[in-house]
Amino acid sequence: MSRALASATELLRLDGVAQHYGKGVTAVTALAGIDLTVSRGELVAIMGASGSGKSTLLTIAGGLSKPTSGEVIIEGQWLSDLPPTRIAILRRRTLGFVFQDFNLIPALTALENVTLPLELDGWKSRKARAAGLEALASVELDDHANRYPDDLSGGQQQRVAIARAVVGTRRLILADEPTGALDSTTGELVLRMLRSRVDAGAGGILVTHDPRHAAWADRVVFLRDGRIIDQSAPAGVDTLFADAQRA
Amino acid sequence: MSIRQSLLAILDQGPCYGYQLRGEFDRRTGSTWPLNVGQIYNTLDRLERDGLVAKADTDSEGHVYYAITAAGHDEVTHWLDSPVVRTQATRDELAIKLAIAVTLPGVNISEVIQVQRAASLRTLQNLTRTKNATSEPESSEELAWMLVVDSMIFAAEAEVRWLDHSETRLARASARGFAEPLPLNTSSPKRGRPVKAEPAAQAAQASQTEQLAQAERAKHVGQAAQAKHVGQAAQAAPAGQVAPAGPLTTDAVR
Ligand SMILES: Nc1ncnc2c1ncn2[C@@H]1O[C@H](COP(=O)(O)OP(=O)(O)OP(=O)(O)O)[C@@H](O)[C@H]1O
Ligand SMILES: [Mg+2]
Numbered sequence: 001m002s003r004a005l006a007s008a009t010e011l012l013r014l015d016g017v018a019q020h021y022g023k024g025v026t027a028v029t030a031l032a033g034i035d036l037t038v039s040r041g042e043l044v045a046i047m048g049a050s051g052s053g054k055s056t057l058l059t060i061a062g063g064l065s066k067p068t069s070g071e072v073i074i075e076g077q078w079l080s081d082l083p084p085t086r087i088a089i090l091r092r093r094t095l096g097f098v099f100q101d102f103n104l105i106p107a108l109t110a111l112e113n114v115t116l117p118l119e120l121d122g123w124k125s126r127k128a129r130a131a132g133l134e135a136l137a138s139v140e141l142d143d144h145a146n147r148y149p150d151d152l153s154g155g156q157q158q159r160v161a162i163a164r165a166v167v168g169t170r171r172l173i174l175a176d177e178p179t180g181a182l183d184s185t186t187g188e189l190v191l192r193m194l195r196s197r198v199d200a201g202a203g204g205i206l207v208t209h210d211p212r213h214a215a216w217a218d219r220v221v222f223l224r225d226g227r228i229i230d231q232s233a234p235a236g237v238d239t240l241f242a243d244a245q246r247a
Numbered sequence: 248m249s250i251r252q253s254l255l256a257i258l259d260q261g262p263c264y265g266y267q268l269r270g271e272f273d274r275r276t277g278s279t280w281p282l283n284v285g286q287i288y289n290t291l292d293r294l295e296r297d298g299l300v301a302k303a304d305t306d307s308e309g310h311v312y313y314a315i316t317a318a319g320h321d322e323v324t325h326w327l328d329s330p331v332v333r334t335q336a337t338r339d340e341l342a343i344k345l346a347i348a349v350t351l352p353g354v355n356i357s358e359v360i361q362v363q364r365a366a367s368l369r370t371l372q373n374l375t376r377t378k379n380a381t382s383e384p385e386s387s388e389e390l391a392w393m394l395v396v397d398s399m400i401f402a403a404e405a406e407v408r409w410l411d412h413s414e415t416r417l418a419r420a421s422a423r424g425f426a427e428p429l430p431l432n433t434s435s436p437k438r439g440r441p442v443k444a445e446p447a448a449q450a451a452q453a454s455q456t457e458q459l460a461q462a463e464r465a466k467h468v469g470q471a472a473q474a475k476h477v478g479q480a481a482q483a484a485p486a487g488q489v490a491p492a493g494p495l496t497t498d499a500v501r
Contacts, residue, residue, distance in 0.1 A: 210404075211407035212371065212375075212400060212404045215375040215403075216379070222361065232365040232366075232368050233369070
């Protein structure tokens with residue numbers, strides 16, 4: 001594997017990433033050699049049946065766990081070269097992660113959950129608060145800023161988790177089923193917001209079972225049994241597109 | 248498509264001449280299904296014949312106006328009050344393709360499904376882009392157009408979901424050994440229509456949403472029917488003459 005400098009637009013690269021769990025007859029191959037690149041301004045959707053390896057791929061891409069083999073490169077930095085403290089900083093500053101199960105801290109308000117990564121990063125609390133409110137507003141939840149997670153509905157908690165992932169200067173957004181608990185209209189609001197962050201120069205991976213949401217991505221990657229079986233990108237203007245366009 | 252009722256509903260707003268009617272239809276449907284003037288005049292002729300519209304004034308430029316009649320007004324009300332029953336689902340073509348493919352030897356059906364899913368997703372991506380290029384609708388024309396695009400988006404979504412579902416169903420059937428190809432039946436078929444009241448034919452008339460559920464039920468009915476007919480009519484067929492085989496049984500008559 002060459003360590004040639006990543007192209008200027010490349011945000012994330014997975015090189016031959018594999019993940020095995022267990023040994024012998026009970027061994028599970030969650031990922032079997034994944035190569036994937038995400039550039040600035042690019043939103044990639046990942047689809048695949050339950051157990052196909054989507055969450056595994058995302059946690060590895062986010063440096064939350066180490067793959068059995070293969071490399072993860074974020075903005076030209078090889079994670080295998082970085083000490084844990086540097087990875088932690090990268091996670092705080094560069095990465096926004098939306099977990100499948102939200103992962104909010106129950107003792108903190110919605111706003112505090114959102115601003116936590118900023119505070120940990122040494123932001124002044126006024127500035128962090130303003131950024132937090134802005135992120136909450138982007139998911140139409142700024143009026144619930146002072147509520148605790150337990151006092152929010154599932155969909156509202158999910159939106160707080162999304163706000164936390166996009167707050168501040170996050171450039172790589174990794175979202176695991178971010179619309180699972182949302183109704184159709186709110187789901188679309190979230191996708192529009194993610195899309196606009198990406199259009200403004202971030203990059204993102206969106207894991208979803210919902211084809212309508214996957215369709216917001218520039219590319220849809222299909223996983224089966226830990227392998228990429230297909231990728232789809234809109235091939236320019238097709239007939240339906242032309243038909244649907246206003247005259 | 249309910250062009251007839253749509254034009255009538257527009258005429259219910261006031262008399263129009265043909266070309267004007269075309270413009271009204273286009274702007275209310277986002278120009279998604281453009282009509283030619285010929286279609287408009289054909290429809291108007293038929294509406295006139297059926298007493299739902301009548302010729303009214305001709306203006307100085309020679310435009311012939313059509314006005315709705317009382318019967319026409321009632322027809323519009325009835326149309327708006329009744330559900331649309333889909334007799335021909337657009338997915339049929341795809342459902343037929345998969346149903347046939349699953350019975351053929353040497354076809355990688357997961358591949359067929361994946362190729363289709365990727366294509367359907369591309370359609371969905373393109374529609375989503377079209378929609379994303381527009382902000383919230385700011386006029387009723389834009390709103391109407393948005394409804395049409397949404398409808399296409401949801402239809403494409405349904406197709407992808409159905410493909411996901413089919414893939415899982417197939418995997419389960421394979422695991423249980425029920426996804427074997429169907430060989431041609433080797434004995435000659437009787438002439439004429441061997442089995443009446445095909446459940447699958449009924450399913451084709453069901454509304455789109457009911458269709459899968461009904462096909463599901465039809466499968467069981469069909470299996471029973473087929474078992475009963477094994478000794479008689481369903482004894483088929485040299486190549487090309489297989490009797491309308493009916494239901495999509497995957498574990499058939501050997
Ligand atoms: N810690 C673990 N130990 C053993 N096996 C694991 C572990 N984590 C995940 N797996 C297995 O790895 C495979 C991939 O899991 P993963 O969570 O990535 O799937 P997924 O695609 O996200 O599924 P879902 O759509 O249900 O969220 C599964 O077979 C799972 O059982
Ligand atoms: Mg998962």
